[in-house]
Amino acid sequence: MDRSEILLSFLKDYRDHYLPSVSLDLVIFGFHEGQMKVLLIRFKGSQDWLLPGGRVRKDEDLNEAAYRSLRERTGLEKLFLQQFQTFGKVDRLTHFSWEETLTKMGLKEPLESLGVDIASFWSRDISVGYYALVEYTKVNPTPDIMSDECQWWDIDQVPQLLFDHNDMIRLALKTLRRQLSYQPIGYNLLPEEFTMSELQSLYETILGRKLDRRNFYKQIMNYDVLERLEKRPTIPASKAPYLYRFKKERYEQLLNEEDLSVG
Amino acid sequence: MDRSEILLSFLKDYRDHYLPSVSLDLVIFGFHEGQMKVLLIRFKGSQDWLLPGGRVRKDEDLNEAAYRSLRERTGLEKLFLQQFQTFGKVDRLTHFSWEETLTKMGLKEPLESLGVDIASFWSRDISVGYYALVEYTKVNPTPDIMSDECQWWDIDQVPQLLFDHNDMIRLALKTLRRQLSYQPIGYNLLPEEFTMSELQSLYETILGRKLDRRNFYKQIMNYDVLERLEKRPTIPASKAPYLYRFKKERYEQLLNEEDLSVG
DNA sequence: ATTATGTGCGTACATTAGACGCACAAACGT
DNA sequence: ACGTTTGTGCGTCTAATGTACGCACATAAT
Known part of the structure; x- marks a missing residue:
């Protein structure tokens, strides 16, 4: 199978087994030597970074989908994960065109020649935002099918991201800090015994x-x-x-x- | 047009102009003589009560859809409205069958005779929960197309509701109370001048x-x-x-x- | 006039967050 | 060996905040 065929079967799988119109985005915080990090992915064939995300299987709880997506990106499970806001502005995806992206990736024509109506595979999404706290050293960052790279960034050096993802990080951090004032944190971030x-x-x-x-x-x-x-x-x-x-x-x-x- | 034709055109409109898989639910709080109320609707042709809700137009912001739904149920606008959680358990709609409901309403066969594939009109939803504060006396409770009644209930006399709607009210109230500790409340709930x-x-x-x-x-x-x-x-x-x-x-x-x- | 009630404003105490002093033991340098 | 430095545990002090409650005053009812 060539790339466009792989992508096609991937898209078909999404259409058949996942909820349309709903996605989720993950703000994954890590900690290393006093520095707060966030896990980002680089969009396939571009220099643009964004938050890792996921979609919800038709037979899967929303929270379970978030845990699964987190697992796929980090290799870890059973971590602190919390929903913080759902994003639904129509223009969330400004400056992003699915069609244009496929063109840049040289996949538009191959896909069309396979009889795919590209527009029908993508619509505007409502996205549920989650944040997670993970132990930096245990993570094995893994790109997904739509990204070339997956790596940690210092929280204060995050570049301009695609979509509304910079806003999401800001709000996630704000929510986390507020939460810190009435909940303990650290169970999955520190070794079993710590000073x-x-x-x-x-x-x-x-x-x-x-x-x-x-x-x-x-x-x-x-x-x-x-x-x-x-x-x-x-x-x-x-x-x-x-x-x-x-x-x-x-x-x-x-x-x-x-x-x-x-x- | 008879009832099933009205419903059919309504369903078709939903399919064509609204996002699939996403709905929203409103916990509308009202206040009257020291009593806290919540607005509920009674499902068409049944004795079951539930929260009013809505769906998101394809060209509409999520928050805007919530405001619109609120307006449709109360006749009011520009009110305090706040998202508090998104609900996505697969079994949210236990004990509810769309098909069974249509049967009870005597609409299943008429619809089928119009060539409607009922299953295709309904799938599991992710639902975004909002709560609103409104001035009890100004509200004009209006049922929607799927409900027979729309009326206020004392908050401590809310019956067992359909779906996870009792949980939603609990969490909305909890969020509201917490919010009260760091935000002012009352602008749209009291007359312009008050004691x-x-x-x-x-x-x-x-x-x-x-x-x-x-x-x-x-x-x-x-x-x-x-x-x-x-x-x-x-x-x-x-x-x-x-x-x-x-x-x-x-x-x-x-x-x-x-x-x-x-x- | 007297009493009851509603209202504005003040005081007193408990709890909490935050700044900081101090003692002690290990590690280090000379 | 001995003083210095560093990390750690624990205590004190102060300011701010939440909460309980006292009091003065004016109206309304009796």
Whole structure:
């Protein structure tokens, strides 16, 4: 099969098994050495970057589709994933023409010669925005069929993206920061056992500002979501920091009481 | 035209001019004598109640579709309307069969005799949830083509609704209450000029609990969103309460700085 | 006149966020 | 060996905020 045949069968699969008019976009946040990253893909045959996304199978829950798409891009599952807004402006896709794109990719004529009515394969989409928090080092960025590259970008160096994707990142970050004030974060971002500094550094990275070490300590312990473990040094003392671990039940209780999403 | 022909042309219009797979549902809150109400419709030919909804025209912004649907049900426009969650479980519509419903309404056979493939007109939907705040007395509840009745229900006497609509109301109320803590509410719910008691009563109704009159006074004045007007009695005094009015610019500034939705 | 009621405004206390001081132990340099 | 530096745990202080409640005053009813 040549490229246009592969694309054709891909498009047919979409038409037959996925919901029309609905897509989803993922703002995948990663953390590495105090830097907040976001995973972007480069559109096939172009220099334009955008957020990875996905579509919903006809027999699949919306949230499940988001988890699946996340898995396909990162190789990870069971991660923190949260819907934050649905985008539906008619002109969301300004400056983008499906037809023009296929032409640039040299696929328009081959497809037409296969008897494809290109317009019928693409309509305007409503897109559900999700954001995810993942452990940077564990991710295996994987491009999808419509992209050439998939890689991390520093959050403050994200270029002009296609569509309304810059807006999406802004709103996702804003939602995440607000959420941080009433929910614990970190379960899937840190190793099983971690030091207080590591947790604080994560919070500082997300919030984009320094926190007072001592106040952070007080507040997080007040949440009653951490348990302190014993550590190697003979004396209870210091320099080798204590390790902490999340209390799983309490952690999930806090998540649930603030979030009764039903998907 | 008989009923089935009307319905048929309605369905055809939907197929041709509206996005498939996407719908929206409205949780419309009203307030009357300290009671919080929600607007429900009764499904045609059945005793089942549900939330009013709508669909999105192919050339229409998602938010615009929500405003239009709200207008169609209430006769009002330019109201407070906010997206709160998108629902997409596959089994959202359990216990509901489009075909069975048409049968009950005596419309299945007439439609089929008109050459309609019923299944092709209906598929599973992703639904975007919005909530709205409206002035109870100004509303003119209007059923849509699929419902027999449209009327207010006390919020604590809402019956078991079709689909996941009880969940939607719960989540909408929760979102509204949270929003109340960082945004002013009331512009379209109260008359142009109102007393402090009226505003407080509105807040108490939404929050479902009594507030201290003096503390409420302090906090709301701190927001710097109200201006006090002069009133009739000769002496500046009391018994005839002062009237207040929202400072429009400040009010909208507060709304905008907390909400950068892009639709 | 006296009492009850509604209204505007003030005070007092508890809780919280934020800034910062200090003690102690390990690691490092001389 | 010894002082210095660094990281860590824990305490104190202050400002801001939410909440409870006291009080003065004017009208309306008795």
